[in-house]
Amino acid sequence: MSFxxxxxxxxxxxxxxxxxxxxxxxxxNAVLPRLPVSRVFMGWAPGKELYExxxxxxxxxxxxxxxxxxxxxxxxxLRPQSxxxxxxxxxxxxxxxHAEEDFxxxxxxxxxxxxNVLDIFEREFSSIPFTGIFLDKIRYPSFAQGFxxxxxxxxxxxxxLYKKENFDIEELKNILCASTDLKIKNYQINGIYEFEDLRxxxxxxxxxxxxxxxxxxxxxxxxxxxxxxxxxxxxxxLSFFIGQDLPALSTLCDFxxxxxxxxxxxxxxxxxxxxxxxxxxxGADRNKRKSFYTMLGIDGKKIPFDLAFSSKELEKLVQxxxxxxxxxxxxxxxxxxxxxxxxxxxxxxxxxxxxRVQGLALSWDLLDAPEDNILKTxxxxxxxxxxx
Ligand SMILES: [Zn+2]
Numbered sequence: 001m002s003f004x005x006x007x008x009x010x011x012x013x014x015x016x017x018x019x020x021x022x023x024x025x026x027x028x029n030a031v032l033p034r035l036p037v038s039r040v041f042m043g044w045a046p047g048k049e050l051y052e053x054x055x056x057x058x059x060x061x062x063x064x065x066x067x068x069x070x071x072x073x074x075x076x077x078l079r080p081q082s083x084x085x086x087x088x089x090x091x092x093x094x095x096x097x098h099a100e101e102d103f104x105x106x107x108x109x110x111x112x113x114x115x116n117v118l119d120i121f122e123r124e125f126s127s128i129p130f131t132g133i134f135l136d137k138i139r140y141p142s143f144a145q146g147f148x149x150x151x152x153x154x155x156x157x158x159x160x161l162y163k164k165e166n167f168d169i170e171e172l173k174n175i176l177c178a179s180t181d182l183k184i185k186n187y188q189i190n191g192i193y194e195f196e197d198l199r200x201x202x203x204x205x206x207x208x209x210x211x212x213x214x215x216x217x218x219x220x221x222x223x224x225x226x227x228x229x230x231x232x233x234x235x236x237x238l239s240f241f242i243g244q245d246l247p248a249l250s251t252l253c254d255f256x257x258x259x260x261x262x263x264x265x266x267x268x269x270x271x272x273x274x275x276x277x278x279x280x281x282x283g284a285d286r287n288k289r290k291s292f293y294t295m296l297g298i299d300g301k302k303i304p305f306d307l308a309f310s311s312k313e314l315e316k317l318v319q320x321x322x323x324x325x326x327x328x329x330x331x332x333x334x335x336x337x338x339x340x341x342x343x344x345x346x347x348x349x350x351x352x353x354x355x356r357v358q359g360l361a362l363s364w365d366l367l368d369a370p371e372d373n374i375l376k377t378x379x380x381x382x383x384x385x386x387x388x
Pocket of ligand 1: 084085107108109110153154155156157158159
């Protein structure tokens with residue numbers, strides 16, 4: 001089977017009680033006979049019983065089981081971490097208020113922060129027979145957490161790194177304090193933007209190199225233990241601002257899942273992140289907003305987010321990716337956050353399949369996927385498999 005289907009299940013945050021095995025079992029038993037599923041991601045509420053029982057259920061059906069694990073965010077709720085620092089020297093706190101995910105990011109360059117997440121894994125999850133680890137929050141914050149969150153980190157550890165790279169952060173600070181308009185000249189493809197001021201792109205390139213280096217370490221850690229490793233990443237055109245160089249990252253993992261959420265009004269959602277990018281950089285300036293939309297070739301006001309643009313982003317990523325690309329699409333329905341209905345699922349799956357992705361990750365929470373969405377998803381996937 002060449003077109004692979006993955007299910008994603010949110011079992012709760014680090015501090016919450018995990019959902020019950022009975023809830024997961026009921027949903028899987030209803031869905032698995034209808035969908036040819038290759039793997040399941042589940043995370044990240046601690047509680048071994050849920051994962052042990054789910055592993056057993058999936059093993060019987062030859063389905064791979066991945067732990068969904070956040071890396072540079074969320075883990076602070078379990079243990080103190082060194083936070084990100086903005087260019088004013090302030091510690092950044094999570095603030096989006098989305099239930100059970102606090103989106104408080106830690107500095108990805110401080111080795112103790114990386115060891116912290118590996119310790120959480122060892123303590124809570126290493127005894128469970130997972131096939132692989134699906135790494136999420138492998139990034140810096142986005143504009144959803146405000147302008148200065150994107151222009152981080154300025155902790156002592158990072159300051160030393162910039163110095164070593166001969167990057168003048170005082171100059172950057174002056175540019176950012178003078179104006180939040182990033183003066184984007186051009187969007188090429190695969191997340192590469194050109195700016196009027198080269199120092200801005202140099203800064204983002206540095207951040208991407210830092211994330212790459214930290215993930216190289218984390219990925220090797222899990223691969224040496226025999227796990228497959230998958231990456232949860234932003235859509236290419238948003239990845240540049242959060243320190244993700246997708247073609248480079250594709251060399252570190254067994255597959256990546258760009259979150260191509262056209263309907264989601266929450267972090268990682270395309271309409272939400274695009275709006276936050278504009279709100280934080282050019283504000284209400286209508287002309288500047290219009291030229292951004294024109295640059296991308298989209299109708300910016302349309303929700304769900306532009307379908308042709310979204311699938312072109314995927315198509316271009318597939319062409320350069322060193323690993324398989326699974327398009328992340330929402331099949332859950334959450335009031336005001338993800339208004340996902342069968343017609344949306346139909347057009348999105350059809351367009352993403354034409355972009356030649358190697359499969360779909362049905363996200364971000366199967367437990368909130370209503371019956372009509374599951375029916376439509378199964379119907380569309382059947383058509384794709386019949387064509388293969
Ligand atoms: Zn730092």
